[in-house]
Amino acid sequence: MRSLKILTLVAAMFLCAQMSFAGTTYDKVMKAKVIRAGIMTNSIPGAYYDADNNWVGFDVDIAQEIANRLGCKLDRVKVTDKTRISFLQQGRIDMSVANMTHKRERDKSIDFSITYFFDGQKVLAKKGKFKSLKDMVGQKIATTQGTTSEINIRNLLKELGDPNPNAHVKSFPDYASAFAALQMGSVAGFTTDSTILLGYAAKEPGKYELVGDFFSNEPYGIGLPENDSKWRDTINFTIQDMWKDGTYMKIYNKWYGPDTPYAFPMTEEIEMWP
Structure with missing residues (x-):
């Protein structure tokens, strides 16, 4: 001992x-x-x-x-x-x-x-497709895994009346693959911090736009x-x-x-x- x-x-x-x-x-x-x-x-x-x-x-x-x-x-x-x-x-x-x-x-x-x-967080979509975030209820939206953006978009869809927000939020390993999903049309929107979305939208000027107002403070x-x-x-x-x-x-x-x-x-x- x-x-x-x-x-x-x-x-x-x-x-x-x-x-x-x-x-x-x-x-x-x-x-x-x-x-x-x-x-x-x-x-x-x-x-x-x-x-x-x-x-x-x-x-x-x-x-x-x-x-x-x-x-x-x-x-x-x-x-x-x-x-x-x-x-x-x-x-x-x-x-x-x-x-x-x-x-x-x-x-x-x-x-x-x-x-x-x-x-702050926003949603990026193809230009002219949606007028407001309310129009995106029921649509598939891409985001990135393990981020506050993932939580925020689920909460927002729920608040807007989406019957199954978990099924409509598609989480990807990184920003590039989330944006690629939007480009291919497998999702209707891509959400994260607005400045990151602006960066990806600039890859194809005039094709995409931010929908609605900020729905989080980042x-x-x-x-x-x-x-x-x-x-x-x-x-x-x-x-x-x-x-x-x-x-x-x-x-x-x-x-x-x-x-x-x-x-x-x-x-x-x-x-x-x-």
Whole structure:
């Protein structure tokens, strides 16, 4: 029994030593001078591969600017809707800049920065086919698996009187396959955050349109490791500094300005602390 207690004590001391050595995310990042950022690859124009196979987009530029300001190299790590949270939990990335809505449920397992992008959910359909969301009751609508969009559209259809919303919501593994279903006519609509829909609609200008008003509020936060306040403060301060000196809006207008295919007027302001 005595030897077991000793072994337990040694194990506990070893674990504490490991935790102490690991340090905060901020300490590890600043020592390595590398930020590992989880970024999407098919979220047009947030983060995607362009015609020349360059990884580009709003989130890519935001992540790069944060790295630049902290004097770090940016290590881009591919994530999806399904992996962006688990990669943070496993320590495979230091931040997730991946069009992720800040939800209370998600906040139980990871932390978030202040809101760095403001969006809402809509439905994309072939132009002229539907006048309102009510007209889409009973129609099949595509969305992506494991997202808040999937939950929101089911709830909306139910509110609008759809007799079987579960059967009419078709969930796909990613945005590209959901949009492909709309292109092929196997679904009548494709729903997710409106800026993502604008990105896919721009592939075939004039063929698709957004139907109805926003039916959700989607404040995007940068996903961060749980209970790591020094790193969270650093990211928040950096976002605020980018807003204050105008860099944020330069990046925003590059991707969502009035002269882009994805025009989306800025309607909110970044939260600023004195």
